Amino acid sequence: MSSLFGARVQRVEDDRLIRGQGAYLDDLGEDALAVALVRSPHAHARITGIDVSAALDTDGLVAIYTYEDLPDKLAEPLPLLIPHPDLTHGRTPCPLAAGEVNYVGEPVVMVVATDRYLAEDAADLIDVSYAELPAVIGIEAARKAEHLVHADVPGNRAANSVQEHGDVATALGSAPHVLELELRIERSASTPLEGRGVLARWDPQAGQLRMWSSTQTSTGVRAAVAAKLDLALTDVDVITPDVGGGFGVKIVHPWPEEVLVPWAARLLGRPVKYTEDRREHFIASAHERAQLHHVTVGFEDSGRIRGLHVRFWHDNGAYVPYGLIVPIVTSTQLLGPYKPDAYRVEFDSLYTNTVLVTPYRGAGRPHGCFVMERTIDAIAAKLGLDRTLVRARNFIQPEEMPYDQGLIFQDGRPLIYDSGDYPALLARLKKLIGWDEFPARKQAAAAEGRRLGIGLGCYVEGTGVGPYEGGHVLVETSGKVKVATGLTTQGQGHQTILAQLVADELGVPLADVEVVTGDTRRFGYAVGTFASRAAVMSGSAVTLAARKARAKALRVAANALEVAADDLVIENGIVHVKGDPEAGIALGTVAVLSNPLRYAFDTAAAAATQFASGGDPEQPPVAEDDEPGIEGRAFFSPVRSTFASGMHAAIVETDQDTAEITILRYCVVHDCGRLINPQIVEGQIHGGVAQGVAGALYERMAYDEDGQLVNASFMDFLMPYVSEVPRRIEIDHQETPSPLNPLGIKGAGEAGVIPGAAVLAAAIEDAEGIPITSMPISPSDLFELRQEAASKVPGSRMPGSRMPGS
Numbered sequence: 001m002s003s004l005f006g007a008r009v010q011r012v013e014d015d016r017l018i019r020g021q022g023a024y025l026d027d028l029g030e031d032a033l034a035v036a037l038v039r040s041p042h043a044h045a046r047i048t049g050i051d052v053s054a055a056l057d058t059d060g061l062v063a064i065y066t067y068e069d070l071p072d073k074l075a076e077p078l079p080l081l082i083p084h085p086d087l088t089h090g091r092t093p094c095p096l097a098a099g100e101v102n103y104v105g106e107p108v109v110m111v112v113a114t115d116r117y118l119a120e121d122a123a124d125l126i127d128v129s130y131a132e133l134p135a136v137i138g139i140e141a142a143r144k145a146e147h148l149v150h151a152d153v154p155g156n157r158a159a160n161s162v163q164e165h166g167d168v169a170t171a172l173g174s175a176p177h178v179l180e181l182e183l184r185i186e187r188s189a190s191t192p193l194e195g196r197g198v199l200a201r202w203d204p205q206a207g208q209l210r211m212w213s214s215t216q217t218s219t220g221v222r223a224a225v226a227a228k229l230d231l232a233l234t235d236v237d238v239i240t241p242d243v244g245g246g247f248g249v250k251i252v253h254p255w256p257e258e259v260l261v262p263w264a265a266r267l268l269g270r271p272v273k274y275t276e277d278r279r280e281h282f283i284a285s286a287h288e289r290a291q292l293h294h295v296t297v298g299f300e301d302s303g304r305i306r307g308l309h310v311r312f313w314h315d316n317g318a319y320v321p322y323g324l325i326v327p328i329v330t331s332t333q334l335l336g337p338y339k340p341d342a343y344r345v346e347f348d349s350l351y352t353n354t355v356l357v358t359p360y361r362g363a364g365r366p367h368g369c370f371v372m373e374r375t376i377d378a379i380a381a382k383l384g385l386d387r388t389l390v391r392a393r394n395f396i397q398p399e400e401m402p403y404d405q406g407l408i409f410q411d412g413r414p415l416i417y418d419s420g421d422y423p424a425l426l427a428r429l430k431k432l433i434g435w436d437e438f439p440a441r442k443q444a445a446a447a448e449g450r451r452l453g454i455g456l457g458c459y460v461e462g463t464g465v466g467p468y469e470g471g472h473v474l475v476e477t478s479g480k481v482k483v484a485t486g487l488t489t490q491g492q493g494h495q496t497i498l499a500q501l502v503a504d505e506l507g508v509p510l511a512d513v514e515v516v517t518g519d520t521r522r523f524g525y526a527v528g529t530f531a532s533r534a535a536v537m538s539g540s541a542v543t544l545a546a547r548k549a550r551a552k553a554l555r556v557a558a559n560a561l562e563v564a565a566d567d568l569v570i571e572n573g574i575v576h577v578k579g580d581p582e583a584g585i586a587l588g589t590v591a592v593l594s595n596p597l598r599y600a601f602d603t604a605a606a607a608a609t610q611f612a613s614g615g616d617p618e619q620p621p622v623a624e625d626d627e628p629g630i631e632g633r634a635f636f637s638p639v640r641s642t643f644a645s646g647m648h649a650a651i652v653e654t655d656q657d658t659a660e661i662t663i664l665r666y667c668v669v670h671d672c673g674r675l676i677n678p679q680i681v682e683g684q685i686h687g688g689v690a691q692g693v694a695g696a697l698y699e700r701m702a703y704d705e706d707g708q709l710v711n712a713s714f715m716d717f718l719m720p721y722v723s724e725v726p727r728r729i730e731i732d733h734q735e736t737p738s739p740l741n742p743l744g745i746k747g748a749g750e751a752g753v754i755p756g757a758a759v760l761a762a763a764i765e766d767a768e769g770i771p772i773t774s775m776p777i778s779p780s781d782l783f784e785l786r787q788e789a790a791s792k793v794p795g796s797r798m799p800g801s802r803m804p805g806s
C-alpha cells in the first residue's frame with residue numbers, strides 16, 4: 001500500500017457540503033425558541049433605566065432578561081481566558097451590560113420569543129435610557145486619555161509590556177546609520193460567512209444540558225458553561241456542527257450568548273437558539289489588527305541590523321477576554337527570519353470604546369511582518385542596496401538552528417526556532433517571481449507609460465501551540481475505523497488529513513476511516529482550533545493513538561495466527577504475515593477476537609470462530625493490564641511551538657490616472673515542514689492570501705468619532721470577491737521537518753495571510769516611489785499620497801492629477 005502522507009487526496013468533507021447536505025447551527029433546532037438582543041446604540045454611556053412594559057404584549061413573547069435577572073455566577077464578568085503578569089488592568093464584560101455600556105453593540109437585554117421576528121419586534125419596543133459619556137475612539141484618543149473607558153483604569157492602559165535581548169541603546173548608539181519610522185495597521189475583522197450561533201436543550205429528567213455552538217472550541221465552551229451554570233462537566237455536552245468559517249473570532253469562550261442561551265433553556269425548560277445576524281457580527285463580535293508602531297533601527301553599511309527598538313500601541317477595544325495574545329505575538333514574531341544584535345520591544349494595550357479585539361487569522365503577525373519588512377525596505381532604500389540582499393545579510397542561517405531569539409513567546413516558553421532554511425526560501429522566491437529580471441520589465445513598462453512595482457515579505461510563524469491535544473482510534477468489527485479528536489473544524493479539511501494519517505498507520509483504505517471533531521461526547525479533552533495547531537497537535541495525537549491500536553491489533557492477530565507480532569503487517573485492512581497476503585485475518589475479525597465476549601453479529605464474528613480458543617482457564621479473560629477491543633487513545637504535548645516560515649512576492653501595477661492598484665503576479669514559497677496533504681495546504685494558502693490582499697487593499701473597519709461603525713455591512717465593508725483576489729497564486733513548497741513532533745510537521749493555516757500588507761506596500765512603494773507606511777491602502781489613499789508627495793516637490797506636476805484622456 002502506498003503511503004497517503006504527502007498525497008494530494010481530495011477532501012472527503014466537500015462532497016456533502018457542496019451538495020447542500022451540511023448542517024450548520026441555524027439548520028438545527030427548528031423547535032427552539034429564538035433570542036434577540038437589545039444592544040447598546042452608544043459607544044459609552046451609563047444605563048439610567050430599562051422599561052420593558054411596551055414589549056410585554058408582543059405576540060409570542062416568552063421572556064425578557066436584563067442584568068438584574070442574572071443569577072450571581074452569571075452576573076459576574078466573563079472569564080479572562082489568558083491572564084498575563086503584564087495585564088495589570090484586565091477587564092472583561094458581563095453577559096448583559098451591568099449599568100454601563102462600553103461599545104456600540106454591547107448586549108443589554110435578552111428577549112426570548114417563539115420566533116426570531118417576534119423576538120426582534122419585542123426588542124424594538126424595549127426602551128433603554130442612557131446618560132451618554134465621552135467615547136474614546138482610536139489609539140491617539142486612548143493614549144491622550146482625556147477620557148477613560150473604564151473609570152478605574154488609568155491612562156486607558158490594560159497592559160504595558162517590555163522585552164529586550166541585548167543592549168539596544170548601545171547598539172543604536174554605535175550604529176553608523178539610524179532610521180526612524182512610524183507604521184500603522186488599521187482595524188479589520190475575520191468576517192466568516194457564517195456568524196456565531198448557539199442552541200441549547202435542557203433535559204430536566206436527566207438534569208443534563210446539550211448544546212451546539214458554532215465555535216472553535218467545544219471543550220472550552222463546555223467548561224465555561226458548566227462553571228457558570230453550576231453543572232458537572234459530565235452533565236454538559238457541546239457539539240460543534242458544520243461551521244462556516246471562524247478565522248479566530250469563534251475562539252472566544254464563552255461569548256455572552258454561549259452562557260445566556262443555555263441558562264434560558266434550563267430556566268424555561270425549552271430549547272433556545274441564538275443566531276447572530278450580519279450587522280451584529282460587524283458591531284458586536286470582535287475585530288483585530290489596529291496598531292501604531294514607532295521603529296528606531298540602527299544598521300551598518302552592509303545593511304546588517306545592530307539594534308532594533310519597536311514601541312507600539314495596540315487598540316484592544318473595550319475589553320480583553322483574550323488577554324494580550326495579539327500584541328505579544330506581534331512583539332515576538334516581528335523579528336521573522338532575522339537576527340538583529342539587540343532588540344527591544346515595548347507595547348501598551350489600550351482600551352477604546354469599540355468592540356473587543358481578539359485574534360484574527362495571523363493574530364498579530366501581519367502587523368509584525370509589516371513593521372519588520374517595511375523597516376528592511378527602508379534600510380535598503382537608504383543604502384541603495386537590493387532589498388533581497390539586505391534581507392539575506394540579516395538572516396538566521398540553517399546551521400544556527402535551533403535558534404534562540406532571547407524572548408518569551410505567547411505560550412510562555414522561550415522563543416526558540418526549531419528548524420528552517422531562510423536563504424534557500426529566498427532563492428526559491430527570487431527564481432519563482434523573476435526578481436533579477438524585474439528591473440528590465442519595469443523599465444519596459446515605464447517606456448509605455450505604465451507603473452510597475454515589485455515587493456516581497458518574509459515571515460516566521462510559531463505554530464502548533466500547546467499545551468496538548470488528544471485522539472482516539474477505534475476499530476469496529478466491520479473493519480471500519482472511527483477516529484475522534486476534541487478540537488473543532490471550520491473548513492480546514494481535518495476529516496481528510498486525520499483520516500490520511502490513521503489509514504497509513506493502520507493499513508486500511510482511506511474510505512474506511514471516519515473522523516469526528518469537536519464533539520465532547522466523543523472526546524472530552526481538547527484545547528481548540530487556532531494558532532495553526534490542528535495538524536501538529538491532533539495530527540500527532542491521532543497518529544500516536546493509531547499506533548497503539550495497531551500494536552494491539554498485531555498482538556491479538558499474532559496470538560490467533562500463532563506467529564510473532566513483528567512478522568505481521570496490515571495491508572488493505574488485512575493483518576497478515578509479511579509476504580503472505582493470502583493467509584491473514586481481516587482487521588474487523590481481529591476486533592472481534594480482541595473481545596472475550598465476541599459480541600458481534602456480522603461476518604467478522606463468523607470468521608472469528610476458526611480462531612476460537614477457550615484461552616488459559618487459569619487466567620482472567622481480560623488481563624489486568626489489558627482492555628477488550630482494538631482501540632488507542634493518546635495525547636500529544638510538545639515542549640514548545642514549531643516555527644513555519646515563508647516568503648511572498650508580488651508585482652503590481654498602479655494606474656497613473658485612477659490610482660487603481662492591480663496585482664499582476666503573486667508568488668508564495670512556503671515551509672510548513674512535511675506536508676500531509678499539499679492540496680489542502682495550497683487551499684489554506686490561497687484563502688490566507690485572499691485575506692492578506694483584503695487587509696492590504698480593501699478591508700477597514702471605519703469608526704466615526706462617536707464610535708459608530710459606519711461601514712457595518714457588506715455593501716460598505718469591502719470584502720474582496722474572487723475578481724479582486726489574484727487570479728493565480730503561484731506556490732512553491734520547501735519542507736524542513738520539525739524535530740518537535742513525530743510527523744515532522746509545522747502549521748499552515750494562517751501563513752497565507754501574514755505578509756500580505758508588507759508585500760503589497762513594498763510593491764506599491766516600488767511602483768510609485770512614495771513611502772507607504774499605513775495599511776490598508778485604497779486608490780483614494782494612494783491618490784492623496786501622490787498629491788502630498790507632489791506638493792513637497794516645488795514646481796512638479798502632481799502625479800495622478802492628469803485627467804483621464806489628457
Ligand code: MCN
Pocket residue numbers: 192244245246247248360361362463490491492493494497529530531532533534535536672673674675676677678680681684687745746747748749750
Ligand atoms: N496541513 C498539512 N500539512 C502540514 C500542515 C498543515 O496538510 N504540514 C493541513 C492540515 O492538516 C489542515 C490544514 O493544512 O488540514 C491547516 O492546518 P493547521 O496549520 O494545523 O491549521 P489548523 O487546522 O489548526 O487551522 C487553524 C487555522 C487558523 S488559526 C485560522 S484563523 C484559520 C485557518 O486555519 N481559519 C480557517 N484556516 C481556515 N480555513 C477555513 N476554511 N476556515 C477557517 O475559519
